[in-house]
Amino acid sequence: MKILLIAPASGYWRRIGRRRLFNGKTFRFSMLPLLSVAELSPKDAEITLIDEQFQDIPDGHFDVVGITAMTALAPRAYELCAHFRERGIPVVMGGYHATLNPDEALEHADAVVTGPAYGAWPRVCEDIQAGTLQRRYRGKVSSNIPKTVPRHLLDKRQYVTAHATFATMGCRNACRFCSIAKFHESRFFTRPVADVVAEVAAFDSPFFMFVDDNLTQDRDYAMALFEGLAPLGKRWVTQASLTIGDDEPLLAAMQRAGCTGVFVGLETFNPDALASQQKAFNTPENYRAAVAAFHRHGMYVEAGVMVGFDHDTPAVFHETLKSLEQARIDAIQLAIVTPLPGTPLFESMKERIVDRDWEHYDYRHAVFTPWRMRRDELQHGADWLIRAFYSPWRIARRIPRWLSLPGGWRLWAYPLVLNLAYLGRVMRFGIRGSDPAGQWTYWRRTCSNAIQNLRNASRVRGSSSKSEYCERT
Numbered sequence: 427m428k429i430l431l432i433a434p435a436s437g438y439w440r441r442i443g444r445r446r447l448f449n450g451k452t453f454r455f456s457m458l459p460l461l462s463v464a465e466l467s468p469k470d471a472e473i474t475l476i477d478e479q480f481q482d483i484p485d486g487h488f489d490v491v492g493i494t495a496m497t498a499l500a501p502r503a504y505e506l507c508a509h510f511r512e513r514g515i516p517v518v519m520g521g522y523h524a525t526l527n528p529d530e531a532l533e534h535a536d537a538v539v540t541g542p543a544y545g546a547w548p549r550v551c552e553d554i555q556a557g558t559l560q561r562r563y564r565g566k567v568s569s570n571i572p573k574t575v576p577r578h579l580l581d582k583r584q585y586v587t588a589h590a591t592f593a594t595m596g597c598r599n600a601c602r603f604c605s606i607a608k609f610h611e612s613r614f615f616t617r618p619v620a621d622v623v624a625e626v627a628a629f630d631s632p633f634f635m636f637v638d639d640n641l642t643q644d645r646d647y648a649m650a651l652f653e654g655l656a657p658l659g660k661r662w663v664t665q666a667s668l669t670i671g672d673d674e675p676l677l678a679a680m681q682r683a684g685c686t687g688v689f690v691g692l693e694t695f696n697p698d699a700l701a702s703q704q705k706a707f708n709t710p711e712n713y714r715a716a717v718a719a720f721h722r723h724g725m726y727v728e729a730g731v732m733v734g735f736d737h738d739t740p741a742v743f744h745e746t747l748k749s750l751e752q753a754r755i756d757a758i759q760l761a762i763v764t765p766l767p768g769t770p771l772f773e774s775m776k777e778r779i780v781d782r783d784w785e786h787y788d789y790r791h792a793v794f795t796p797w798r799m800r801r802d803e804l805q806h807g808a809d810w811l812i813r814a815f816y817s818p819w820r821i822a823r824r825i826p827r828w829l830s831l832p833g834g835w836r837l838w839a840y841p842l843v844l845n846l847a848y849l850g851r852v853m854r855f856g857i858r859g860s861d862p863a864g865q866w867t868y869w870r871r872t873c874s875n876a877i878q879n880l881r882n883a884s885r886v887r888g889s890s891s892k893s894e895y896c897e898r899t
């Protein structure tokens with residue numbers, strides 16, 4: 427059986443993925459959706475796995491094509507569906523977009539797998555061989571999640587690490603903008619600790635990543651996992667919640683297990699906005715102390731930040747930048763609030779959505795009319811905020827802070843590389859990937875802002891905070 431598995435990429439990522447430098451490699455780290463599907467395929471199947479960011483779609487005959495897609499990649503996935511179906515090759519879609527929007531996906535693909543591939547993809551393969559492919563398959567999380575995945579199918583040079591894995595799946599929270607709860611039907615699963623530890627021990631790399639949505643959600647499980655990982659001497663990063671900032675024993679166990687950085691869903695500094703998204707468990711007044719606790723335990727903090735909530739006014743961009751600096755956040759992933767189809771947020775925002783091109787649902791485009799600002803204000807404010815946070819000036823100012831933290835070279839090397847990678851990305855392409863301002867305008871602005879900052883710094887000696895917020899585009 428010949429199986430082709432494709433992770434599609436939008437035009438922007440296809441363009442940069444083929445470059446030698448600034449090719450997005452720092453942001454390429456998990457092919458777990460398709461590696462899992464590959465592992466579940468018949469043992470004698472011939473599998474071709476394509477990451478379209480840097481690989482071309484192959485010609486030739488395949489018995490079936492499997493395509494994964496988040497919402498932002500659905501339009502490209504649909505183009506690929508048409509491409510293969512014209513050649514008489516059956517196409518099966520899976521992943522987040524197909525699970526949350528199966529009827530739409532079925533207009534383009536021959537079949538969809540909703541939910542996890544476990545239990546579903548083996549049936550798809552049997553049915554393909556028997557010529558009895560059904561339209562819908564539903565997978566489920568079962569105890570027999572494969573213990574590992576065939577990472578040899580990846581071109582390891584193309585990823586910041588090919589060693590991504592997960593210990594838990596799903597999330598107990600139900601944040602309105604997030605797809606996870608809906609995808610996993612509000613359930614939360616854990617893999618046996620022994621399986622995870624054995625998988626990690628076999629990695630031929632000292633560094634790996636957990637892609638879990640919140641690794642420490644089940645505290646007892648997390649403690650057992652960290653105890654198992656500690657003797658391996660590996661280094662890793664994960665997603666976690668800021669709420670564990672006051673849990674010293676857990677942070678200490680995490681540090682002993684080798685955690686060097688966390689991605690936290692900080693979202694906003696506005697408590698009302700958090701409450702509106704069912705995320706009031708985040709408490710902005712504790713952000714700074716929580717970040718300091720992670721730093722004390724040798725972990726840098728990258729924050730997921732969202733702008734465009736109904737409570738946000740045009741002042742949110744400057745205020746957020748100021749608060750991020752005060753909380754000593756090391757890196758951010760900025761998102762414009764995006765009503766992903768299938769989420770509660772989408773349902774409540776339907777009337778205000780003005781752009782239904784799913785390709786723009788990449789967290790970088792304002793696709794709806796916000797309440798307290800104009801749509802273009804949201805777009806330009808977000809563009810400004812990402813550039814301001816990653817301006818060379820601000821990155822340089824973070825370096826002494828990283829150097830003074832405990833944890834040795836790793837603590838400053840990881841966030842520095844991350845900051846430089848974001849700088850490279852923002853510099854060349856802007857937040858949207860096709861920024862009309864372009865590279866040279868960016869450099870012109872950056873240089874004049876830096877000169878302005880230096881002038882202000884020398885004028886207001888001893889009060890660096892004054893020069894901090896003078897940058898405007």
Ligand code: B12
Pocket residue numbers: 433435436439453454455456457458459460462463491492493494495496497498499518519520521522523526539541542543544547592604605606637638639759766787788789
């Ligand atoms: C790693 C990751 C990324 C990586 C790489 C993704 C990749 N190449 O795999 C990067 C950093 C590039 C990324 C980018 C984005 N991401 Co992302 N990402 C993730 C993350 C954290 C882990 C994915 C993963 O490896 N999961 C582990 C695997 C095993 O689980 P899985 O993906 O669910 O796959 C299973 C099933 O879905 C199914 N399946 C999946 N595909 C297929 C295909 C077939 C044929 C079949 C049969 C089954 C099947 O079987 C798999 C095994 O059971 C997820 C959250 C999560 N925990 O899943 C978010 C997530 C997928 N990302 C999300 C989003 C929104 C984005 C961005 C748009 C915004 C952002 N965060 O920056 C961008 C998109 C950029 C772009 N335009 O390309 C959302 C998707 C929501 C949606 N409805 O689309 C998620 C769910 C996060 C969230 N909390 O909402 N992401």
